[in-house]
Amino acid sequence: MDGETTMKCGLEIHVQVETRSKLFCRCPTNYNEVPPNTNVCPVCMGLPGARPMPPNKKAIDIAIMVAKMLNCEIVLDKDIYFQRKHYDYPDLPSGYQRTTVPIGVNGRFLNVGIAEVHLEEDPGQYKPDLGLVDFNRSGIPLIEIVTEPDIRSPEEAREFLKQLMRLFRYIGHLRGEGTMRADVNISVNYRGIQGNRVEVKNINSIKGVYKVLKYEFIRQKNILKRGGEVKRETRAFMESQMITRAMRTKETAEDYRYIPDPDIQPIVIDERWIKEVESQMPETPLEKEKRFIREYGIKEEDAKVLVSDLALAEVFEKVVRDLGVNEKHVNLAVTWIRNELKRVLAYNKIDFLESNLKPEHLTELIRLITDNIISQKIGKKIIEIMVEHRGKKSPREIVEEMGLTVITEDDVLVKACEEAIKNNPKAVKDYLDGNKVALHFLMGQVMKLTKGRAEPKKVVKILKEKLDTMV
Ligand SMILES: [Zn+2]
Missing domain, CATH: 1.10.10.410 (Arc Repressor Mutant, subunit A)
Incomplete structure (x- = not known):
């Protein structure tokens, strides 16, 4: 990252599936809207002898969909067990969390390998300050995505998560950043000296992940620089102080004593099930990319850039359709959205949704240019002003206010x-x-x-x- 120091980072991302009932019982999932311990039953409280129901099918469908959207291979025609992952924490009275073996493996999203996607149940919430354990959340289906350690900087991690949340919005049925929790693992190499891998657990925002990586990069680099050894350990993120603190030495898989849950039938996913999920699936970014090339005749590289930001891809399509689909309009839309708008968004470090611009703004701008009311050069200036003002003024308003019309006299x-x-x-x-x-x-x-x-x-x-x- 700074010439003599590099980092490798992998993420484990948890996000809740939007289902009406929990994974193994019929309790509702609106845990934030009700008083503590009201959406509970013997199953989700983990009482001895309570028999779980078969897993919520919708949760499995969405897990398959997420895996497909991340270009994973789905584990086909094999027993996918729910395992018991044992650990002691007040929010987990049964002493174990139920988590499946992988549903999808070997995926890729952006430039990051996806090691696996699986389904698990959310634990309850322990609130030490209130001396309270609230089981409303326990048993809500969670999808966990485990990446390969392919991320090379805090900025890359932030971009990856932003795009992932965008993909979640696109898929629907997921609760997105509001329920996201991420564990990050990071190791640093300083002048060829490789430090151990450190895990930081339970970070609940993209910004948090970014801060943790920035902090850990410097902390680990300084240890290596002094000739010390980076301990292999698990750390906690102290959000108020923006630092991490040692929690415990890292568990190994053995510490969790995984065993298949004897109360739950394994899931078996066959071709038919995948077909059924695919029929409900939105177009994947890759499919969209191919369709853009086929339908609008744009270059592969342009399609890739547009599709990498789904909001931008949607704007492109809307603008082209509003202008009328032909080669000239497609070229204009590519120029003004993929090149100019993207450049200005990047400069302002925001994405399309944050800019508050509407597709209509772009259509209007392109019309002003094709109608010869403004020059291309002024067009560039107007995009900058629109983004700066977060879409409060339309291109026409800006042109009129600033007297930017083209001179033809x-x-x-x-x-x-x-x-x-x-x-x-x-x-x-x-x-x-x-x-x-x-x-x-x-x-x-x-x-x-x-x-x-x-x-x-x-x-x-x-x-x-x-x-x-x-x-
Ligand atoms: Zn329940």
Whole structure:
């Protein structure tokens, strides 16, 4: 990351599935809207002898869908056991959490490998400050996504999670960032010295993950720099202080004493089940990419960039349809959305949704350009202003307020051309000597004189006429 120090980071991301009832019982899942310990029964409280119901099918469907959307291979025609993962914590009276073996494996999302996707149950909530354990949350279906340690910087982790949350919104049936909890593991290499892997548990926001990685990167690097050893351990994130603190030495799989849960039939996913899920599945980003290439004839690279931000992909499609699907409009939409808008969003470090822009803003902007009311150069400026103002003003309003309409009046343009010719004898000579590129330079000068408002075609015509009389 800074030349002599690199980092590797993997994430384990948990997100709740939006189901009406819990994973193994019929208790409702609106745990935040009811008093503590009201959505409970012997099953989700883990009382001895309580028999779980067969797992909620919708939760499994969504887990399969998530795995498919992350380009995983689904574990087919095999027993997928619910295992008991043992640990002691006040929110887990049974002493174990039920978690499946992988449902999907070997996936990829953005440039990050997805090791596995599985389903598990959420534990309850222990609130030490209130001396209370609330079991409303216990038994809510959770999907866990485990990535390979392919992430190389805090910024990459943040982008990955942002895109993942976007994908979740796109899939639907998931509760998104509000219920997200992530564990991160990070190791640092300083001048070839490899430190141990450290895990930080239970971070509940994207910003938190970013801060943890920034903090751990520096902490581990400093230890290695002093010649010390980074301990293999689990740490907790102290959000109020923005630091991490040692929790315990890392558990190994053995500590959890995984055993298949004898009360629950294993899941077996067959082709038919996958087909059924696929029929309810939104278009995957990859399918969208292929369709964009096929339907609109855009370049693969452009399709990839558009689809990487689903909101942007939707804007592109809406704008092209509103303008009328043809090659010219598609090219304009690519130029103004994939290139210009994306550039301005990146500069402002926000995504399309955060910009509050609407597809209509872009359609209007492109129409202003094609109708020759503003120049391309002014168009770029307007996108910047729109994003800065978070979509509060339409392109037309900005144009009118700032007087940015294109100059088409001949006398004004002729004057500007004459001035450009007068001030740039070298370019004029070059042009007359046969160097046609010099015309672009003169054209640029006219644009400068008119603050980008001159109509380019007319300027070229006038410049040529003037120059030709000078031969
Ligand atoms: Zn229950």
